[in-house]
Amino acid sequence: MNLQIMNVTKEFKDKKAVDKVNLTLAPGVWGLLGANGAGKTTLMRMITDIMSPSSGVIKYNGKDIKKLGKLYREILGFLPQEFGCSSDFSVVDYLEYVAAYKGIEKKVARKKIAELLDILTLSDVKKKKIVKLSGGMRRRVGIAQAMLNNPEILILDEPTAGLDPGERIRFRNFISEFSQDRIVLISTHIVSDIEYISTQNAIMKGGKIVDVxxxxxxxxxxxxxxxxxxxxxxxxxxxxRKLRIINQKNEPNGMVSIRYLSSNSEVDNSVNEEPRLEDLYLWLFPEAAYEREVK
Structure with a gap:
Protein backbone atom coordinates (compact mmCIF):
# COMPACT_ATOMS: atom_id res chain seq x y z
CA MET A 1 0.00 0.00 0.00
CA ASN A 2 1.32 3.45 -0.85
CA LEU A 3 0.16 6.96 -1.71
CA GLN A 4 2.38 8.70 -4.25
CA ILE A 5 2.40 12.47 -4.54
CA MET A 6 4.17 13.10 -7.82
CA ASN A 7 5.44 16.55 -8.79
CA VAL A 8 2.28 18.15 -7.40
CA THR A 9 1.86 21.92 -7.68
CA LYS A 10 -1.07 24.17 -6.72
CA GLU A 11 -1.18 27.78 -7.89
CA PHE A 12 -3.56 30.53 -6.78
CA LYS A 13 -3.29 33.57 -9.08
CA ASP A 14 0.34 34.64 -8.64
CA LYS A 15 1.16 32.38 -5.65
CA LYS A 16 2.33 28.77 -5.53
CA ALA A 17 0.84 27.31 -2.35
CA VAL A 18 2.35 23.90 -3.15
CA ASP A 19 5.42 23.72 -5.36
CA LYS A 20 6.46 20.45 -7.09
CA VAL A 21 5.97 18.19 -4.09
CA ASN A 22 7.16 14.60 -4.37
CA LEU A 23 6.41 12.27 -1.47
CA THR A 24 5.53 8.60 -1.12
CA LEU A 25 3.50 7.67 1.96
CA ALA A 26 3.68 4.09 3.21
CA PRO A 27 1.66 2.58 6.09
CA GLY A 28 2.30 4.17 9.48
CA VAL A 29 1.89 7.57 11.11
CA TRP A 30 3.29 10.51 9.12
CA GLY A 31 3.78 13.92 10.65
CA LEU A 32 3.45 16.92 8.32
CA LEU A 33 5.27 19.84 9.92
CA GLY A 34 5.40 23.44 8.82
CA ALA A 35 4.56 26.96 9.93
CA ASN A 36 1.33 28.71 8.96
CA GLY A 37 1.29 29.33 5.22
CA ALA A 38 3.70 26.48 4.43
CA GLY A 39 1.11 24.80 2.19
CA LYS A 40 0.12 21.92 4.48
CA THR A 41 -3.65 22.38 4.33
CA THR A 42 -3.61 22.87 0.54
CA LEU A 43 -1.60 19.66 0.15
CA MET A 44 -4.02 17.77 2.38
CA ARG A 45 -7.01 19.03 0.42
CA MET A 46 -5.43 17.70 -2.78
CA ILE A 47 -4.65 14.35 -1.17
CA THR A 48 -8.31 14.07 -0.13
CA ASP A 49 -9.43 15.01 -3.68
CA ILE A 50 -11.31 18.08 -2.46
CA MET A 51 -9.01 20.24 -4.56
CA SER A 52 -7.28 19.46 -7.85
CA PRO A 53 -3.57 20.10 -8.45
CA SER A 54 -2.57 22.70 -11.03
CA SER A 55 -0.09 20.08 -12.22
CA GLY A 56 1.21 16.71 -11.11
CA VAL A 57 -0.67 13.60 -10.02
CA ILE A 58 -1.53 11.71 -6.83
CA LYS A 59 -1.71 7.92 -7.06
CA TYR A 60 -3.00 5.29 -4.64
CA ASN A 61 -1.40 1.91 -5.25
CA GLY A 62 -0.31 3.10 -8.67
CA LYS A 63 -3.72 4.44 -9.77
CA ASP A 64 -4.64 8.11 -10.23
CA ILE A 65 -7.03 9.08 -7.40
CA LYS A 66 -9.03 11.18 -9.90
CA LYS A 67 -9.75 8.04 -11.92
CA LEU A 68 -10.48 5.99 -8.79
CA GLY A 69 -13.10 8.59 -7.78
CA LYS A 70 -15.71 7.08 -5.44
CA LEU A 71 -13.57 3.98 -4.82
CA TYR A 72 -10.84 6.23 -3.42
CA ARG A 73 -13.20 8.26 -1.24
CA GLU A 74 -14.60 5.04 0.25
CA ILE A 75 -11.22 4.18 1.78
CA LEU A 76 -10.48 7.74 2.90
CA GLY A 77 -11.10 9.50 6.22
CA PHE A 78 -10.57 13.26 6.67
CA LEU A 79 -10.72 15.72 9.53
CA PRO A 80 -10.35 19.29 8.19
CA GLN A 81 -8.85 22.08 10.24
CA GLU A 82 -12.24 23.79 10.42
CA PHE A 83 -14.79 21.15 11.33
CA GLY A 84 -18.45 22.14 11.41
CA CYS A 85 -21.92 20.64 11.03
CA SER A 86 -25.58 21.56 11.41
CA SER A 87 -26.51 22.81 14.87
CA ASP A 88 -29.59 20.56 14.80
CA PHE A 89 -27.57 17.34 15.07
CA SER A 90 -26.91 15.43 18.25
CA VAL A 91 -23.60 13.55 18.34
CA VAL A 92 -25.10 10.17 17.49
CA ASP A 93 -27.50 11.59 14.88
CA TYR A 94 -24.62 13.32 13.12
CA LEU A 95 -22.46 10.19 13.07
CA GLU A 96 -25.37 8.12 11.76
CA TYR A 97 -25.95 10.75 9.05
CA VAL A 98 -22.27 10.69 8.00
CA ALA A 99 -22.27 6.87 8.03
CA ALA A 100 -25.30 6.82 5.73
CA TYR A 101 -23.66 9.39 3.43
CA LYS A 102 -20.58 7.15 3.26
CA GLY A 103 -22.77 4.18 2.37
CA ILE A 104 -22.07 2.18 5.52
CA GLU A 105 -24.67 -0.47 6.33
CA LYS A 106 -26.85 0.64 9.27
CA LYS A 107 -26.04 -2.33 11.52
CA VAL A 108 -22.31 -1.99 10.86
CA ALA A 109 -22.51 1.78 11.38
CA ARG A 110 -24.22 1.50 14.77
CA LYS A 111 -21.58 -0.94 16.02
CA LYS A 112 -18.74 1.28 14.77
CA ILE A 113 -20.33 4.43 16.22
CA ALA A 114 -20.69 2.79 19.65
CA GLU A 115 -17.04 1.72 19.49
CA LEU A 116 -15.80 5.20 18.54
CA LEU A 117 -17.98 6.93 21.15
CA ASP A 118 -16.41 4.71 23.79
CA ILE A 119 -12.82 5.13 22.57
CA LEU A 120 -13.18 8.91 22.26
CA THR A 121 -15.09 9.19 25.58
CA LEU A 122 -18.19 10.64 23.97
CA SER A 123 -20.74 8.05 25.13
CA ASP A 124 -22.07 10.28 27.92
CA VAL A 125 -22.86 13.11 25.49
CA LYS A 126 -24.07 11.11 22.49
CA LYS A 127 -27.59 12.58 22.72
CA LYS A 128 -26.35 16.12 23.23
CA LYS A 129 -26.47 18.71 20.44
CA ILE A 130 -23.01 19.19 18.96
CA VAL A 131 -23.37 22.97 19.12
CA LYS A 132 -23.53 22.73 22.93
CA LEU A 133 -20.32 20.72 23.27
CA SER A 134 -16.93 22.12 24.25
CA GLY A 135 -14.35 22.72 21.55
CA GLY A 136 -12.44 19.60 22.56
CA MET A 137 -15.55 17.43 22.41
CA ARG A 138 -16.50 18.80 18.98
CA ARG A 139 -12.99 17.96 17.80
CA ARG A 140 -13.46 14.39 19.05
CA VAL A 141 -16.72 14.14 17.10
CA GLY A 142 -14.76 15.26 14.05
CA ILE A 143 -12.19 12.53 14.62
CA ALA A 144 -15.00 9.97 14.98
CA GLN A 145 -16.64 10.94 11.67
CA ALA A 146 -13.30 10.62 9.90
CA MET A 147 -12.90 7.06 11.16
CA LEU A 148 -16.42 5.70 10.60
CA ASN A 149 -15.53 3.82 7.42
CA ASN A 150 -12.40 2.26 8.96
CA PRO A 151 -10.29 4.12 6.36
CA GLU A 152 -7.11 2.84 4.78
CA ILE A 153 -5.94 6.46 4.48
CA LEU A 154 -6.65 8.86 7.36
CA ILE A 155 -5.86 12.57 6.95
CA LEU A 156 -6.03 14.73 10.08
CA ASP A 157 -5.47 18.50 10.01
CA GLU A 158 -4.77 19.86 13.51
CA PRO A 159 -6.66 16.96 15.18
CA THR A 160 -5.72 17.80 18.79
CA ALA A 161 -6.70 21.47 18.72
CA GLY A 162 -8.84 22.03 21.81
CA LEU A 163 -8.07 18.67 23.42
CA ASP A 164 -6.81 18.62 27.01
CA PRO A 165 -3.54 16.77 27.86
CA GLY A 166 -5.34 13.56 28.88
CA GLU A 167 -7.39 13.54 25.67
CA ARG A 168 -4.27 14.10 23.61
CA ILE A 169 -2.54 11.11 25.21
CA ARG A 170 -5.55 8.86 24.54
CA PHE A 171 -5.68 10.16 20.96
CA ARG A 172 -1.98 9.41 20.39
CA ASN A 173 -2.32 5.87 21.73
CA PHE A 174 -5.43 5.27 19.62
CA ILE A 175 -3.83 6.56 16.41
CA SER A 176 -0.65 4.58 17.02
CA GLU A 177 -2.66 1.37 17.30
CA PHE A 178 -4.98 2.28 14.41
CA SER A 179 -2.10 2.98 12.00
CA GLN A 180 -1.11 -0.67 11.64
CA ASP A 181 -1.39 -1.40 7.88
CA ARG A 182 -2.89 2.05 7.27
CA ILE A 183 -1.58 5.43 6.16
CA VAL A 184 -2.19 8.19 8.71
CA LEU A 185 -1.08 11.75 7.87
CA ILE A 186 -1.25 14.30 10.69
CA SER A 187 -0.60 18.01 10.41
CA THR A 188 -0.23 19.75 13.77
CA HIS A 189 1.41 22.68 15.53
CA ILE A 190 1.57 20.56 18.71
CA VAL A 191 4.75 18.75 17.72
CA SER A 192 4.80 16.56 20.84
CA ASP A 193 1.58 14.91 19.59
CA ILE A 194 3.46 13.19 16.79
CA GLU A 195 7.03 13.10 18.09
CA TYR A 196 6.71 9.67 19.69
CA ILE A 197 4.19 8.00 17.38
CA SER A 198 5.27 9.11 13.90
CA THR A 199 6.92 6.56 11.65
CA GLN A 200 8.16 9.33 9.38
CA ASN A 201 7.93 13.12 9.27
CA ALA A 202 7.80 15.43 6.26
CA ILE A 203 8.83 19.04 6.76
CA MET A 204 7.16 21.59 4.52
CA LYS A 205 8.38 25.13 3.95
CA GLY A 206 7.38 27.64 1.28
CA GLY A 207 5.18 25.09 -0.47
CA LYS A 208 8.01 22.53 -0.77
CA ILE A 209 8.91 19.38 1.13
CA VAL A 210 12.37 20.27 2.42
CA ASP A 211 13.14 17.13 4.44
CA VAL A 212 11.75 13.68 5.20
CA ARG A 241 16.37 39.97 23.33
CA LYS A 242 19.57 38.18 22.33
CA LEU A 243 18.70 34.46 22.58
CA ARG A 244 16.15 32.17 20.95
CA ILE A 245 14.70 30.96 24.24
CA ILE A 246 12.16 28.17 23.70
CA ASN A 247 11.44 27.33 27.34
CA GLN A 248 11.97 28.85 30.75
CA LYS A 249 11.23 27.79 34.32
CA ASN A 250 11.52 29.65 37.62
CA GLU A 251 14.03 28.10 40.01
CA PRO A 252 14.87 28.84 43.68
CA ASN A 253 17.13 31.70 44.73
CA GLY A 254 15.96 34.12 42.05
CA MET A 255 17.21 32.05 39.11
CA VAL A 256 15.51 30.91 35.90
CA SER A 257 16.43 27.82 33.88
CA ILE A 258 16.21 28.36 30.14
CA ARG A 259 16.36 26.14 27.05
CA TYR A 260 17.58 27.96 23.99
CA LEU A 261 18.69 27.38 20.40
CA SER A 262 22.06 28.55 19.12
CA SER A 263 24.97 27.30 17.03
CA ASN A 264 27.24 28.20 19.95
CA SER A 265 27.02 28.54 23.72
CA GLU A 266 25.74 32.03 24.56
CA VAL A 267 25.67 31.75 28.37
CA ASP A 268 28.65 30.84 30.56
CA ASN A 269 27.08 27.84 32.35
CA SER A 270 25.34 26.40 29.26
CA VAL A 271 24.98 22.63 28.84
CA ASN A 272 24.18 20.84 25.58
CA GLU A 273 20.81 19.05 25.58
CA GLU A 274 19.45 16.17 23.51
CA PRO A 275 17.44 17.73 20.66
CA ARG A 276 13.73 17.01 20.29
CA LEU A 277 11.44 17.34 17.30
CA GLU A 278 9.94 20.54 18.73
CA ASP A 279 13.46 22.02 18.94
CA LEU A 280 13.96 21.27 15.24
CA TYR A 281 10.57 22.75 14.39
CA LEU A 282 11.40 26.00 16.19
CA TRP A 283 14.90 26.05 14.66
CA LEU A 284 13.44 25.81 11.15
CA PHE A 285 10.42 28.02 11.86
CA PRO A 286 11.45 30.64 14.46
CA GLU A 287 8.25 32.56 13.76
CA ALA A 288 6.29 29.60 15.16
CA ALA A 289 7.52 30.39 18.68
CA TYR A 290 5.72 33.73 18.47
CA GLU A 291 2.59 32.11 17.01
CA ARG A 292 2.55 29.65 19.93
CA GLU A 293 2.84 32.49 22.47
CA VAL A 294 -0.01 34.59 21.10
CA LYS A 295 -2.52 31.77 20.56
Missing part, protein backbone atom coordinates in the same frame (compact mmCIF):
# COMPACT_ATOMS: atom_id res chain seq x y z
CA UNK A 213 12.83 11.21 7.87
CA UNK A 214 12.26 9.64 11.25
CA UNK A 215 12.36 11.88 14.30
CA UNK A 216 15.80 10.48 15.17
CA UNK A 217 17.14 11.20 11.69
CA UNK A 218 15.74 14.72 11.47
CA UNK A 219 16.89 16.00 14.87
CA UNK A 220 20.50 15.12 14.05
CA UNK A 221 20.74 18.37 12.08
CA UNK A 222 20.47 20.39 15.30
CA UNK A 223 22.74 18.27 17.50
CA UNK A 224 24.94 20.67 19.48
CA UNK A 225 22.49 23.54 18.94
CA UNK A 226 20.15 23.00 21.91
CA UNK A 227 21.32 24.39 25.25
CA UNK A 228 20.15 24.81 28.82
CA UNK A 229 21.44 27.34 31.34
CA UNK A 230 20.64 29.15 34.58
CA UNK A 231 20.26 32.93 34.48
CA UNK A 232 19.19 35.50 37.09
CA UNK A 233 15.45 36.18 36.95
CA UNK A 234 16.06 39.93 36.82
CA UNK A 235 18.04 39.48 33.58
CA UNK A 236 15.48 37.37 31.68
CA UNK A 237 14.32 40.30 29.53
CA UNK A 238 17.92 41.02 28.50
CA UNK A 239 18.55 37.40 27.47
CA UNK A 240 15.19 37.19 25.64
Missing amino acids: GTTEELVKQIEGKVWSALIPAKEVAVFE
